[in-house]
Amino acid sequence: MHSEGMTGQGSGHGPDTVIAGRYRLLSQLGRGGMGVVWEALDTSLDRKVAVKGLLYPGAVTPVAQAQWVNRARREAQAIARIGHQNVVAVHDVIEDGNQVWIVMELLNSRSLADLLREQQQLSVPHAARIGLQVLRGLTAVHEAGVLHRDVKPHNILFRPDGRALLMDFGIATFEGAVQVTRSHEIIGTPQYLAPELLSRTPEHPHTATAASDLWALGVTLYEMVEGRRPFDGATSYEVLIAVRESPAPPMKYAGPLAALIDALLRKDPAQRPDATEAERMLQDVTRDFGALDTPAAARPARPARQEPATGAGRPETTGGGRRDRWKVPAAVLCTALLAGTAWFVWGQRDGTGAQGGEGAGKGGASHAAGAEPRYSDTHDILRIGVKRDQPGLSVKSGDTYKGFEVDLAKAVARELGFDEGQVRFVSVNSGNRSDYLRTGRADLVLATYSISDEREREEKVAFAGPYYQALKGLLVRKNRPYNDLSDLQRDPGAEVCTARDSVYESWIKTEGLAGQQVLRSGFEDCVKALLDPRTDVYAVATDDVIVAGLADKYHQKTKALESLGGAEGYGVATDAERTGLHTEVCAALAKIMDTSAGKASTWARIYDRHLKPIMKQPAPGEPQPTHC
Structure with a gap:
């Protein structure tokens, strides 16, 4: 399977x-x-x-x-x-x-990354208590002979009682064990990698140690109290340089935690304190503050995080020659962030789609000096996630994608300043859409992604739109005497299938069909069951535009019932931290839906080309982009 x-x-x-x-x-x-x-x-x-x-x-x-x-x-x-x-x-x-x-x-609880996203920084006593709990968990891991290798805010969760938990051992390893990885790869997340891990080669590997995990804890403590990571850059290349060569920027808000953080961030692992000494220093801080959790020192308001401009965030150098003196293998210098827990494969692009800042100024209008650059100024390629099997909306045939969402995505790309040759479509599904955005495998997603505030919070995405308003719909077997919802309600043997955890799961129950509901892992599985005469699945509940496309594709066996209300707005999704890109997408949608010139909008022309034939009705009118 x-x-x-x-x-x-x-x-x-x-x-x-x-x-x-x-x-x-x-x-x-x-x-x-x-x-x-x-x-x-x-x-x-x-x-x-x-x-x-x-x-x-x-x-x-x-x-x-x-x-x-x-x-x-x-x-x-x-x-x-x-x-x-x-x-x-x-x-x-x-x-x-x-x-x-x-x-x-x-675990369905929040992570430290979620907490920092909301509060930007934590008070010293709060950070110290979290750090102490994480350190104790890390010590237990080390005592079991295991190294974590990816200590970072995303891998620290909180139980409802506030207790911190260390999780995600997917890239852990025994201390001193030989790493079974592909050539020229470094495992970990760049901003939290210890410097000794960045000069490894197949011939001279620098294996992770307990000191490497403690370095990552030091970076995490720094981020908690200062509200930013100590080592960052516009590209993964620059992050690696900063970690390996640059000192951590002076701390303004760390107070009594500064001494421990400085010690944990020593470049030489042999000079870092061990877990016992680190715990003593953390206990001293928590003991001094007791149960008090005072606000952090006043600091200027920080603007929302933007996509870095080319050259932004480079580590400071002196005399222009410091970077030249960093002697590490080319395989490390050329590595870039791929996905997930950050495999670095040399020759790949970084997680944002940029490659060493190349392509600045391509595909977009020039901007005034000091102004925020456009997304196309700092990215050569725009990766857009679409679905591959939704007739009328987006379908993949060979290497080509076509449909309403595909052409709308191309129109958005043009407004962002990308030529069609710079657009790359990637297949996504309902389960991995947000993951593709988070890991940089997609810059935008147009994949029947229904807008909701809850999704924005939980999946860490930002929606621009809606670009389409879908209603609830039912796809039914053509050989059954169903003409409306009431016909299904009168047939207790008719099973109604929908995707597990979809909005239709509760809707079916409210319509009095709870005893007839069948759940599958996805809508595709429901359609397969509907088309199989050996099953009792006689209806599939999903959006009316999806139902219309499926009914057109499988017209000999299925038909669409009349739309049933309950509008769902589809949005263009971006990673929540790419606020500049979100703003540009909103402006692009406004132009695509513009009717002020007295002629059909770009949106209406795309609708007429792809959806009018299956919806059997003219364009309903451009939706108002309320999520911009």
């Missing part, structure tokens, strides 16, 4: 796959360097869990793969034995085929 969005993983695992006869995969929660994290159902105990594969299938030879399976098994068992209150609980370790799975508690 293959799930869209897992291309290159080679795992063959998708929704509804059952691992070891017990854990049914439900939906993707995220993607890391070592595979995909899934929400799963433990069918034995009827509880939701998180399941993560530890291996990267196909990355090594069969012999190395066998060695890796053996090491991953030992590693997972070691993690499962930790049992510390500040480490996420591991329920089970499973070897299934050529994969080792960790089954963990499923």
Whole structure:
């Protein structure tokens, strides 16, 4: 079974796959360097869990793969034995085929990254208490003989009682173990990588140590109290330079934490304090403050984070020659951020789609000196996520995408200053859309992404739009006597299918069809069941425009019932932190929907080309972009 969005993983695992006869995969929660994290159902105990594969299938030879399976098994068992209150609980370790799975508690709580996004910085006592809990969890991990290798705010969660938990051991390793990775790769997230890890080569690897994890804790403490990361840059290249060569910028708000942070951020790992000394220093700070949690020192308001301009955020240099004196292998200097837990593969672009700042000034109007550059000034390519199997909206045929959302995406790209040759379409689905934005595999997503404030908060996206208002719809079998919703309500044997966790799950219940509801992992599975005469699925509930496209494609077997109200606005989604890009997309939509010239808008022409033939009605009028 293959799930869209897992291309290159080679795992063959998708929704509804059952691992070891017990854990049914439900939906993707995220993607890391070592595979995909899934929400799963433990069918034995009827509880939701998180399941993560530890291996990267196909990355090594069969012999190395066998060695890796053996090491991953030992590693997972070691993690499962930790049992510390500040480490996420591991329920089970499973070897299934050529994969080792960790089954963990499923946490629906906020991360430290979420907290910092909301508050920008934390008070010293608050940061110290969090740091102390994380350190204690990290110490337990190290005592089990395991290194974490990706300590950062995203991997620190809070329970409802406020206790901090260290999680995500997808790229952990035994201390001193030989890393089984591809040539010229560094594992970790760039802003939190210790400098000793950046000069590794296949011939002279610098393996991670406990001191490397403590460096990452120091970066995290700095970020908590200062409201920014100590090492950053416009590109991953510049981040690596800053980590390896530049001192951390002086701290303004760290107070009594400054001494510990300075010590943890010493370039030489041998000069950093060990966990025992770090805990003593943190205890001193928390003891001095007691239970008091005073506000942080006053600081100027920080503007919303913008996409860095080319050259912004470079580490300071002296005499213009400091960078030239950094002697590290070219494989490291040329690496760039890929996805998930940040594999650095030399020759790839960074996670924002830029490559060393090249392409500045291309594809867009020039801007005044000192003005914020356009997105096309700092990016050569615009990657747009669309779906591949929604007739009328977006369909992939060979290497070509076509449909309403595809042409609308092209129009947005033109307004942003990109030529059509600079646009790259990538296939996304409902489960991985936000992950593609977060990891930079897509700059924009136009994929029937319904706008909601809750989604913006939970998935860390920003919507521009709506660009289309969809109503609720029902796709039914043509050979059944159904003409409206009431016909289904009078037929208790008719099953109505919808995607699990969709808005239709509750809607079906409110319409009195709870006993007839069938849930699948996605709408595609519902359509397959509808087309299969051996099933009792006689209707699929989804948006009316999707229903119309499917009814047109499968006109011999299905038909669309009349739209049922309940408007859902589709939005162009961007990563929440790319506020400048969001603003540009809003301006682009305004131009595309503009009717002030007295002629049909670009939006209406695109509608007429793709949707009018299947909706059987003229354009309903341009929606008002209320999310801009």
